[in-house]
Amino acid sequence: MKLKTVNDLFILEGMEEATVLAGHRGLTRPVQFVNISDAPDIIEFSDENHLLLTTAYAFKDDPQKLCDLIRQMNALNCSGLVIKMKRFLLELPEEVRLLANELSFPIIDLPMEYTLGEVSYHILNFLNNHKAEQLYYALHVHNEFSDMLIKGFSLPSIVEQLGYFLKRPVLLLNHRGEKLAYGHDFRKASMKQAEEEIISKIRENLAAAREGTSFNIPSDLEKTVKTFPIQTQRQHPAILIIINAQSLPYPSSQLAIEQACNVISFTLIKEQAIEENARLYKNNFFADLIEGRINSENEILSRCDYYGLKGDLKTICIVCNIDPADDDYTSLHNHEKMVSELHNSIYDLLEDEMIHMDLIGTLFTKEKYFVLLLQFEEYTDNEMQLIKTFLEKAQSHIEADCTLSFGISNQVHSPKSIPVAYHEAVEAINSGYDLKMNGFIRFYKVREIKELLSMIPMNNLRELYESTLKTLAYPKSKEDEELLKTIQVFLDSQCEISETSRKLYIHRNTVKYRIEKTEAITELSFQDPSDSLRVRVALLIGSLLDVPRK
Structure with a gap:
């Protein structure tokens, strides 16, 4: 197994907070053993690849003796010196610093809150225990990512850093199989085809990818793709993809991946919270529009355009509701609880189906209704059939013990008339409930109102x-x-x-x-x-x- 270097030790407790004072180029020196001593004759007990931990008490008044020790240790190919500087030396003498830099011999300052014994224990454990090293590395990954999370690093930055840690190509998809972020490897032109093939394979079986699966890239069968679910507040998890995850370079491990997945999960949840806040503003605008609190035509057109609604397209309003329960108290209570729990998943379902069918529109919520505003250049029987197909798919894909009903308005020619379309859609869905129907799709028609x-x-x-x-x-x-x-x-x-x-x-x-x-x-x-x-x-x-x- 490859020998550890001084640089590898900085993932350990105590060493994480340590500071390199001199000899930075020597951090690649290998380490096989660690000594603790304050005796002036410590060189008699040192050997190749030994790291010395000391308070430097024997050298506090004689920098030249410390220089002699460094020359002797360097001649033996020792690994370096870890000194508790604040104990006796207070600061590193200039001649010692210059010598260490000249010899590329690392000198490291250990914080006062850690004892030499504690740090020695962690280093020896790390050097001699394969599993412990992987655990230390996983904790190091977790700490690094947690720090990035706290400092507000973006999702692409976190995913890219994961790729550097694992030395593997990394890709993050949302629950629909759409690209959210990627590691540096996927910037290469040579990875373009692989990326397209991976995303295509994922979308062929999203359910399996969300649970965690493995497959080979068709154009390069030597590369194995493994997926990991990233839990968020959505009904379905996001998908982390790592190529050749089964052969991670030592000391990376599945545990390190799990730690990174947790931090990515928290980052996604944070971004979803921001998205929820934006959704609240969007719904407030819709309520203002429907209830006539926006009087300026220019403001209506401007804000509709901001939320993706074009003034030159015909608009259809669709209201969706989870079908109500029986009138008894227990049923109503359980229904209200279910509606609250299903709100986000149904919102995602409608949004997913709308995107999947390439429909132009925007999704709002108002009171108990989910409200879709779909836009078309022309609204004919073909578009009506497309809407019906879209809504039937949404009804069939709901993963809950409930049914959805829809009311659909006539077309309106301007965003100013959206309130009219909304009330038509509400009237259409209520007419279905008046007829004791459930799980229905009902278009607004004057003839139906006359019948009622x-x-x-x-x-x-x-x-x-x-x-x-x-x-x-x-x-x-x-x-x-x-x-x-x-x-x-x-x-x-x-x-x-x-x-x-x-x-x-x-x-x-x-x-x-x-x-x-x-x-x-x-x-x-x-x-x-x-x-x-x-x-x-x-x-x-x-x-x-x-x-x-x-």
Whole structure:
């Protein structure tokens, strides 16, 4: 087995805090044994590759004698001197320092809090016990990585350092098999193909990779890839990949890898906590948008763009809910507990499926709902089928004893109309629950709402209709008819004035005037989603009541 060097000892307790005072080039000198002595004739008991631990009491008043000792030890090819400087010498004499540097003979200052006996014990254990050396090295790796974690080193820096420690190519993937960080080896052009093959193999069987597996790289069968799970707050672990991990260079060991995995795990959890905080800001923006607390159109477009929503694409809103439990207290309590525990895993599931199917969109949460805003250049039957396939996959991949239901809105043409789409999606999912359904995918359709309204007694419908539209409920003039027609087209156009103007062949200002007059008559605001929905329902009720028109 290769001899240890003075430099190898700095992973040991006591030696970690020691300082090299002189002879730095001699740290590669081999070490086979350690002596402790303060006697002036210690050279009589020294030999090749011996390391001397001393307080230097015999030389405290005679630097020349210490120089003589160093020359004699160097002639014997001794390893070096470890001196407890603060005990008697206080500082290293200049002539001793110059001589040690000239001879490349290491002189090391040992901290006062460690005894010579303690340090000698650790060194001898390290030199003579193969397993102990691996343990010391693993602890050294853990301490180094923990220090990097405390100092805020990035994940790529930590993974790269692991590659240097293990002298092996290292790659870190997230739970989806996407690259998060890599060691220096993967910067080489020669490793590009290997990297692509590794990631491809991992994605072929993500479940096995997350648990820990081994395989050979197809283009280089001599290289074995081993995966290690990195636990985080997500449902599935991240994946650490090490090439040829079965033949780590001594004294690296599986224990050292485990220590590094722990620190990488903590780093990922820290980054996920930062991500959770960013998610909170994102959800607050969505709540402000839905509840009408953002009035500036420019601000809406700017903040939507920040969260990946484009103003020139059509938007579909999908709300997802974990199907509710029975009404008894125990079931409700257990359901609430389950929802809390599953929140992150379902969020990840929806995000994973959305990324897997290359869908453009953003995921939010609002109250009990997971809310997906998907965007398309065109929204046809093909896109509707794509959405249905996406949601069916999410339903089938949930790893829990529950079911998911989805409500899907009609398309809207601008981020400003997202509140309308959200309320349509909520209405769609609630209509499914009203029909006692579970595990369903339900698109918002006017026909379905009419069906539900027809189940309500006519006198109740008429009361809601009249109280909402007031004098417009039974139009008596051509102007009333025009106001009703305008608000119907305005609502059908997702409250977009330009689109309403185009469909009615009237000026934008005329549309604005009619909307303002309707708001004055009904004492409702089309900017308020609940008021807007109330008017929509009232107009539907009017078609059910067959209200006569002039």
